[in-house]
Amino acid sequence: MAADTGFKLTYATMFNPPEEFHTHFEEALARVKANLGKEHGMIIGGRERYSAEKFEDRNPANTEMVLGIFQKGSVQDAHDAIAAAKKAFRDWSRTPWQERVALIRKAADLIDQRIYEMGAVVSLEVGKNRTEALGDVAETADLFRYACQSMEDHHGFIVEMGRDPLPGFLATNTSVLRPYGVWLVISPFNFPCALTGGPAAAALVTGNTLVMKPASDTPWTARLIAECLRDAGLPDGVFNYVTGGGSTLGQALIEHPDVAGVTFTGSYDVGMKIYRDFARSAWVRPTILELGGKNPAIVSRHANLDDAAIGITRSAFGLQGQKCSACSRVYIEAPVYDELVEKLVTLTQKMKIGDPTDRSVYLGPVINQSSYRDYQNFAEELHQAGTILTGGKVLTEGEFARGYFVAPTLVADLPLNHRLWKHEMFVPITTLARVQSLDEAMQLANDVNYGLTAGFYGTPEEAQWFFENIEAGVTYANRPQGATTGAWPGFQPFGGWKGSGATGKNAGGVYYLPLYMREQIHTLIQRL
Ligand code: NAP
Ligand code: MG
Secondary structure, three states: OOHHHOOOOOOOOOOOOOHHHHHHHHHHHHHHHOOOOEEEOEEEOOEEEOOOOEEEEEEOOEEEEEEEEEEOOOHHHHHHHHHHHHHHHHHHHHOOHHHHHHHHHHHHHHHHHOHHHHHHHHHHHHOOOHHHHHHHHHHHHHHHHHHHHHHHHOHHHEEEOOOOOOOOEEEEEEEEEEEOOEEEEEOOOOOOOHHHHHHHHHHHHOOOEEEEEOOOOOHHHHHHHHHHHHHHOOOEOOEEEOOOOHHHHHHHHHHOOOEEEEEEEOOHHHHHHHHHHHOOOOOOOOEEEEOOOOEEEEEOOOOOHHHHHHHHHHHHHHHHHOOOOOEEEEEEEHHHHHHHHHHHHHHHHHOOEOOOOOOOOOEOOOOOHHHHHHHHHHHHHHHHHOEEEEOOOEOOOHHHHHOOOEOOEEEEOOOOOOHHHOOOOOOOEEEEEEEOOHHHHHHHHHOOOEEOEEEEEOOHHHHHHHHHHOOOOEEEEOOOOOOOOOOOOOOOOEOOEEOOEOOOOOEOOOOOHHHHEEEEEEEEEEEO
């Protein structure tokens, strides 16, 4: 993006973009706002598909604003999408990988061309501030390109193996990675672009055909990705886009025997259910699960406290605490506890809350009524059990009245055995603890079912100790840009350990694409 200025948007660089970035965003936002309330179909086998029942996509910052009308896909729609993908598999899987790479690169270019419109939709649909929203879209284009690059770097994953020493014969052995078939991508609301598009590109470039189902809170963003794939010229049926309820349409997709593999990104509970349901089949099918987090930051007595304070508040409250990588727990060594907590409270109180499309706003609303209620219940529980240092309340005055706005919340004095130290709240609430040593902090940090991201502030030697001992897939030390958030493809491949992820290999990383393929050995013998 913005190649003319030399600026590259990532989650680490996004805090101070050039001025033209704002102008483009505002122009695109005006165009998008002039086109609200339209009906959008599903795309099955290259055709628009409308169903009897519809649902509304509303803006969480202003629930009176209907963004679009979407299809409540049925079980039949799920079956039809799978059938269309199955039919397209033969040709697509036999298309030379270089041609698939070229098409996915073309789709990435279309994402770049449409980035401001897509960013405006993400901002309206998710409630993301404008830089976060544009980041989600830019990340998607980079994930597309990373998948293409990975295919090229590995020469299509075709490897000559050794030749058996057979007198009188010439043996050639070749290892090839081949696609599985119909691949299902089910994505969450919080990064609707990158977490639909990233797995979709990986599945497609490796030769699988695709059915994608976005979260019901964010169907529009995923539709725009589908349009980039369509406009890039992918053949009919190679990608299919369906919308509708997780427990109805989503469940029907999971239960279908013609689905060869799945990438699910979302909550632990739904992910584990999918894992179990998906296992009820004639053989084991690949299941890529990217699940929740309960991401800790540990702060040593030797830390730069200004870096720690800014990094922690950014990661705690960016996207209203609704990142899987959000920093939701902080363990601080006693000698610096009071000083750091004071800085954290000051920074938190300065964060501007409001309409997320506004350039000065850092925090938008939470995603829906259910999250809004969760926040209130957690705040009440934490008020009883600990000390709310700042926040703890929903915001209802003036412009806040029409959306799901809540105050970013810091909590101290919560007993270390309290359940909310281990539960992913997924709202802007972070709990702070005073610890006597780094060893105590590490023991607490690892004592959860999750292991997604983690952050540390201290000396370089302590940082090495942190990397060795922390149980998490993405770890950062001394990062003011974000204690636990802000991974970018090619720089920080993203994935979780333990209850945070199934494969132990990170998305946007060197080991990712092979997850979408199965190995076949070709042995050919010729008589000499
Ligand atoms: P969610 O409630 O688990 O939903 C995720 C997706 O699953 C949605 O598309 C949902 O559809 C669908 N779904 C629900 N029940 C289903 C079923 N029985 N069968 C098939 N699909 C079903 O998650 P969310 O609230 O959207 O997202 C937040 C969660 O995602 C958090 O836990 C967060 O940590 C996690 N997350 C993880 C990562 C990562 O990379 N590890 C990244 C981002 C988010 P409906 O919307 O229609 O219900
Ligand atoms: Mg949900």
